Amino acid sequence: xxxxxxxxxxxxxxxxxxxxxxxxxxxxxxxxxxxxxxxxxxxxxxxxxxxxxxxxxxxxxxxxxxxxxxxxxxxxxxxxxxxxxxxxxxxxxxxxxxxxxxxxxxxxxxxxxxxxxxxxxxxxxxxxxxxxxxxxxxxxxxxxxxxxxxxxxxxxxxxxxxxxxxxxxxxxxxxxxxxxxxxxxxxxxxxxxxxxxxxxxxxxxxxxxxxxxxxxxxxxxxxxxxxxxxxxxxxxxxxxxxxxxxxxxxxxxxxxxxxxxxxxxxxxxxxxxxxxxxx
Amino acid sequence: xxxxxxxxxxxxxxxxxxxxxxxxxxxxxxxxxxxxxxxxxxxxxxxxxxxxxxxxxxxxxxxxxxxxxxxxxxxxxxxxxxxxxxxxxxxxxxxxxxxxxxxxxxxxxxxxxxxxxxxxxxxxxxxxxxxxxxxxxxxxxxxxxxxxxxxxxxxxxxxxxxxxxxxxxxxxxxxxxxxxxxxxxxxxxxxxxxxxxxxxxxxxxxxxxxxxxxxxxxxxxxxxxxxxxxxxxxxxxxxxxxxxxxxxxxxxxxxxxxxxxxxxxxxxxxxxxxxxxxxxxxxxxxxxxxx
Amino acid sequence: xxxxxxxxxxxxxxxxxxxxxxxxxxxxxxxxxxxxxxxxxxxxxxxxxxxxxxxxxxxxxxxxxxxxxxxxxxxxxxxxxxxxxxxxxxxxxxxxxxxxxxxxxxxxxxxxxxxxxxxxxxxxxxxxxxxxxxxxxxxxxxxxxxxxxxxxxxxxxxxxxxxxxxxxxxxxxxxxxxxxxxxxxxxxxxxxxxxxxxxxxxxxxxxxxxxxxxxxxxxxxxxxxxxxxxxxxxxxxxxxxxxxxxxxxxxxxxxxxxxxxxxxxxxxxxxxxxxxxxxxxxxxxxxxxxxxxxxxxxxxxxxxxxxxxxxxxxxxxxxxxxxxxxxxxxxxxxxxxxxxxxxxxxxxxxxxxxxxxxxxxxxxxxxxxxxx
Numbered sequence: 003x004x005x006x007x008x009x010x011x012x013x014x015x016x017x018x019x020x021x022x023x024x025x026x027x028x029x030x031x032x033x034x035x036x037x038x039x040x041x042x043x044x045x046x047x048x049x050x051x052x053x054x055x056x057x058x059x060x061x062x063x064x065x066x067x068x069x070x071x072x073x074x075x076x077x078x079x080x081x082x083x084x085x086x087x088x089x090x091x092x093x094x095x096x097x098x099x100x101x102x103x104x105x106x107x108x109x110x111x112x113x114x115x116x117x118x119x120x121x122x123x124x125x126x127x128x129x130x131x132x133x134x135x136x137x138x139x140x141x142x143x144x145x146x147x148x149x150x151x152x153x154x155x156x157x158x159x160x161x162x163x164x165x166x167x168x169x170x171x172x173x174x175x176x177x178x179x180x181x182x183x184x185x186x187x188x189x190x191x192x193x194x195x196x197x198x199x200x201x202x203x204x205x206x207x208x209x210x211x212x213x214x215x216x217x218x219x220x221x222x223x224x225x226x227x228x229x230x231x232x233x234x235x236x237x238x239x240x241x242x243x244x245x246x247x248x249x250x251x252x253x254x255x256x257x258x259x260x261x262x263x264x265x266x267x268x269x270x271x272x273x274x275x276x277x278x279x280x281x
Numbered sequence: 282x283x284x285x286x287x288x289x290x291x292x293x294x295x296x297x298x299x300x301x302x303x304x305x306x307x308x309x310x311x312x313x314x315x316x317x318x319x320x321x322x323x324x325x326x327x328x329x330x331x332x333x334x335x336x337x338x339x340x341x342x343x344x345x346x347x348x349x350x351x352x353x354x355x356x357x358x359x360x361x362x363x364x365x366x367x368x369x370x371x372x373x374x375x376x377x378x379x380x381x382x383x384x385x386x387x388x389x390x391x392x393x394x395x396x397x398x399x400x401x402x403x404x405x406x407x408x409x410x411x412x413x414x415x416x417x418x419x420x421x422x423x424x425x426x427x428x429x430x431x432x433x434x435x436x437x438x439x440x441x442x443x444x445x446x447x448x449x450x451x452x453x454x455x456x457x458x459x460x461x462x463x464x465x466x467x468x469x470x471x472x473x474x475x476x477x478x479x480x481x482x483x484x485x486x487x488x489x490x491x492x493x494x495x496x497x498x499x500x501x502x503x504x505x506x507x508x509x510x511x512x513x514x515x516x517x518x519x520x521x522x523x524x525x526x527x528x529x530x531x532x533x534x535x536x537x538x539x540x541x542x543x544x545x546x547x548x549x550x551x552x553x554x555x556x557x558x559x560x561x562x563x564x565x566x567x568x569x570x571x572x
Numbered sequence: 573x574x575x576x577x578x579x580x581x582x583x584x585x586x587x588x589x590x591x592x593x594x595x596x597x598x599x600x601x602x603x604x605x606x607x608x609x610x611x612x613x614x615x616x617x618x619x620x621x622x623x624x625x626x627x628x629x630x631x632x633x634x635x636x637x638x639x640x641x642x643x644x645x646x647x648x649x650x651x652x653x654x655x656x657x658x659x660x661x662x663x664x665x666x667x668x669x670x671x672x673x674x675x676x677x678x679x680x681x682x683x684x685x686x687x688x689x690x691x692x693x694x695x696x697x698x699x700x701x702x703x704x705x706x707x708x709x710x711x712x713x714x715x716x717x718x719x720x721x722x723x724x725x726x727x728x729x730x731x732x733x734x735x736x737x738x739x740x741x742x743x744x745x746x747x748x749x750x751x752x753x754x755x756x757x758x759x760x761x762x763x764x765x766x767x768x769x770x771x772x773x774x775x776x777x778x779x780x781x782x783x784x785x786x787x788x789x790x791x792x793x794x795x796x797x798x799x800x801x802x803x804x805x806x807x808x809x810x811x812x813x814x815x816x817x818x819x820x821x822x823x824x825x826x827x828x829x830x831x832x833x834x835x836x837x838x839x840x841x842x843x844x845x846x847x848x849x850x851x852x853x854x855x856x857x858x859x860x861x862x863x864x865x866x867x868x869x870x871x872x873x874x875x876x877x878x879x880x881x882x883x884x885x886x887x888x889x890x891x892x893x894x895x896x897x898x899x900x901x902x903x904x905x906x907x908x909x910x911x912x913x914x915x916x917x918x919x920x921x922x923x924x925x926x927x928x929x930x931x932x933x934x935x936x937x938x939x940x941x942x943x944x
Contacts, residue, residue: 010387014484018384022396025381025459028452029403032414035424039417048423092309099302107306110313113321116506116561118513120530121324121550124537128327128547129320158316161309178670181637184657185664186684186735196683200674212405219407222515226537236409243413243520247420255410266405270398290654291641 033259040252047247057253067254070238077149077224077234078217081156086210088157089164090202096165097172114159115166119222126155127226147229155227156217163216164209167273171205172198208273215265218258321554328547338543347548356532356549363529366443367511370450371458374507375500377451378458382499383492385459386466397463404456412449412520419445419521441523449517454510458503465499466492498564505560513553529553586649588613588739588771589634594643596629603629605795606643611739611773613648616765618782619775621792622818627775630792631741634773636660648738658687663732664741668748669724671716677703677727678712684735702734703727706764722753729761733768740765742774746781758785779819783807791815807860812937816858823861823906826939829853835936837881839902844878847936854939861909863933866897866919869926880928881906885919899927 010018035048040058044051061067095101096108114122130151137145179201183193221236228237235258242251331342350356385396403411418425419440426437439445473495477487493500515530522528527535529549536546589611596604604626611617619627632638633645636657645653652660663684672680682699686692703709706726716724725745732740745761746754762785765772776782782789783803790800791814799811810816813824827835827843829852835845837857845857865876872880883901895918897908908927910916919925 010384018380018387021377021380022384025377025455026399028377029399029455032418032452033411036410036414036417046422048417048420088309088312091305095302095306099298099305101299101302101306103310104302104306107310110318111309112561114313114317116509116557118510118530118553118557120513120515120533121553121557123515124533124546124550125317125320125324127537128323128543129316132323154316158313161313165309176668176670178666178668179672181657182664182666182670182672183683183687185635185637185662185666186731187658187687188683189658189687190656192687196687197672201672215405219409221409236407239413240409240516240519243409243416247413247417251413252417255407255413258407259410262406262410263402266402267398269405270401288641291639294639294654 036252036259037256040249040256042249045249047249047252057249058257060250061253061257064250066238067235070233070235073149073152073232074218074234074236077153077156077232078214080153081160081217082210082213084153085157085160085164085213086206089161089209089213090168090206092161093165093168093172094198097169098177111162111165114162119220122155122159123223123226126151126158126223130227147227147232149232151227151229152224152232152234155223156213156220159220159223160213160216163212164206167209167212168202168205171202171208171273175201204272204275208269211265211269211272215262215269218265219262324547324550324554326547327543328551330544330547332542332544347544350545351548351552356545359527359529359532362443362527363512366447366450366528367508367514370447370454370511371504371508373447373451374455374458375504378455378462378503379496379500382459382462382466385463386469400456400459400463404460408453409516409520411453412517415445415449415452416440416520419448440521443522445521446514446518446528449521450511450514453517454507457506457510461502461506462496462499465496465502469495501564505564509557509560512556585612587611587646588615588648589773590644590646590649591630591634592644592646594630594633594640594645596626596633596638597641602795604633604640607792607795607797609790609797609800611771613738613771614769615771616762616785616787617771617773618786618789619773619792620779620782620789620818621777623777625792626795627777627790627792628743631664631743631773631775634739635662635664635741637664661738662741663735663737664743665725665728665732665745667743667745669716669728671724671727671731673716675715676712677708677714677716677719680716680727681731681734683731688735699730699734702730705733706730721749722757725749725757729764733764733770737770739771739773742772744775744777746776747778754781761785783819791818793818809935810858810937813856813858813939816856816935816937821861821907823859823864825857825859825904825906827855827857827936829855829936838904841881842878843881843934844931845934845936846931849936849938855936856939858935858937859906859929860933861896861907864906864908864927864929866899866908866910866925866927869924872926872928876928876930879931879934880926882924882926885921885923885925887921888918890918897925899925901927 038050039048041053041055042050043054043056092107092111096104096111130147134145134147137143175198179197180193183197184190188196219236220234221240224234225237225240228234233241235254239251239254239258242248326340327338328347329343329345331339331344331346333339351360385393385400388396417423419437420426421436421440423437429435429437439448469492473491474487477491478484482490513530513533514528515534518528518531533546533549533553536542536549540546587610589609591607591609594604594607595602607626607630609630619630621627629638633640634647636652636655636659639654643653644651647661672683675683678696678699681702682692682695685695685698690698700709700712703712706729708723708726708730711719711723711727716727719727725748728745742761746757749757758781761772774785783806786803788800788802789806791798791806793814799806799815801809806815806819810819816822817824825837827837827845829847829849830836830842831851832848833844833846834842835847835855835857836842843857847855849855869882881901883899883906885897886900886905887898889896890912893912895910895912895916897910897919899906899908906927912918
């Protein structure tokens, strides 16, 4: 492409380079310091008092933290599995077929992405309350909020993110490949199994990792729809933070951050990958 | 199966294809209708309901009291404050992100990809924790304070102020501005800039007349992506604002969880959704393709 | 069109592809409009036309990738109009090849056999043999993106041919190759087709490619089939203005029919041009640049008097082997191409000249099919 216009000159280059550097410092310095302080042997947060692993030990021994972590993982896995299946099917439908109501469906699929957390949180709270009232008056059963309501809510926003990632992958894949497979005697299912699926698999994996990340990170929605015993790790940590800072929170935060960064990186790698071999 | 083709047959075939797409979409369709559209609708319905004296909700008595309540000074202040902070956040993000994205787009491909990954990481990684990091930094006797004291500027006391909220929001949502902006600048036909310079325009003129208009879809998309969540922010005001100066998000939560005035909470949520939908539709109307 | 085909013994022969009254609509757009077409077994058949003329849609209907809205489509006598592609005995070489990027060359080529339920080893063996035939025996383990454009083209060919299709369909098979490679591949395709004896049906917008490779050519425009014939037939006896203009280069001169032997040009000149049209009909005379002779006004040979015009040279381009003149006759410019020999005289711009031609080399077409 046109090279010259892209060559920044003198002062402009300097100013832009400086701005970029500052942006990266802004992004990463707080995180770096947080990581540093999580190893600090000083009960006052944000002060260096020598190296220690005590806070991580405390993290490992704290039963409430451990049970919250367990809930988080259970919810994340369940919601990811369901949203990957539904999101992928939705992506295939929207990219490869025209059907009645596809425009409306497309819009419905976008909404959870752009709707603010708080709005979705109260939506779900209201919904589960109404559902519970209805269930107890009509069927006489009590469906209190719990792990299931958290999972249901997480699936509701994850489907959208999965379908966006998978759609991008399908859009980048020529429909001719599927036609070629059918021309070469593959049935519709075989064409999907041997050509489409392996080629969009990186998108599915990337979308799945993203769903995992989003589920593990969500605070606001979860806080509203969690019942007793279904507190996830972020909700638990959020509760702690509101009472004040502590070295334990530092350690838990660093673990959560590490997990989400790892998943994001894996997701990015997966999305960039070429189609895999399926034999 | 091997009949001579007729218009009727082809129509049937098209229907079959359409049905196949529909059935593929169906599970997600049903799921989102049930667990997203229905909840969304209930919020709108509840915003017109009446709050009973016991904190319950009476659906029979339709009214718009909850919306008129938005005009009361307390709520108006909250709305005003939230919009102001969200706008300030958006502007700061734009000012930081524009030169950044431009710089990014002018790097060579390999550098660019690495730089981009380091924007993607904060984009997707844990928001709560990243806000918490600032709580630690800005705390009494925290690192920032000690630095400012060290250089003789005195103690930093911005924690639990609107400044801290804006700082947290910018920190959280800056990547949301950078990514669409970068996409827009990168897509740009750079030969147009050369053409402009060739026709005698100065660097500034070229930017004003060519570069900026061409990147406008990115500016709008990024602004929407920062403005909407900033307006509805809940976590950041709680952690960095100390919940003292209430913003929209916190107000909604209070109405639902503490004050038990669901109709008002629902009304504010509905307003937030309408703003969001309005902004999104404006974007798509203006020719934007994807957010 | 529609003429009966006979085998050597003279009996009727089943066409490889038999299309009768096929129409394809996409919503309100008529992509293919009531086309009748028969393609013989073992024929190298081209479908030629500008983009959007319906040729690719026709090919896709033969492949089963689109279904006709109306009409009958038979492959070796069997009605396939509505049969899905995997149940048809035809294979396709796609434009840009559509090789599976996640499979190596061998897996690509053996894909069709595997899908038909053939044993893995047997398929691999057949695929390897086919790869040898297209001279890619050593490339079996490579991925498609590690091959050059020409090699990918051969893989696509092998992938289709290994299934021993009764008809091979090729969609702009050479479009993505550069000129030199394209010419080589043209010869190779042609000899491959002769060797295998299978019908090749290929779609192209390049008239030169169609003329050099095919036994017969179908010219399409705006969804309609205009003419089917050999290269010579299309070149010498186009059915209308569009075909005359699209195949090769020609001068199209508006005229009116005088009688079965004469036409009247716009300036009133009567020209000898045998034609089957009723007197008074608007027609156009197609005159190929290379069939026109040029000389001084008094040089016109006696036998060409009735097929000559006078004009002024307005431009000359020297092409090494020939001169291309633009000669302005009264009302329009005509292109004249003459061999440039050491003895030939060059007519400078501005000089008065006469042009003449053999009356067997002009061709009268009805005045329809404008807008080439």
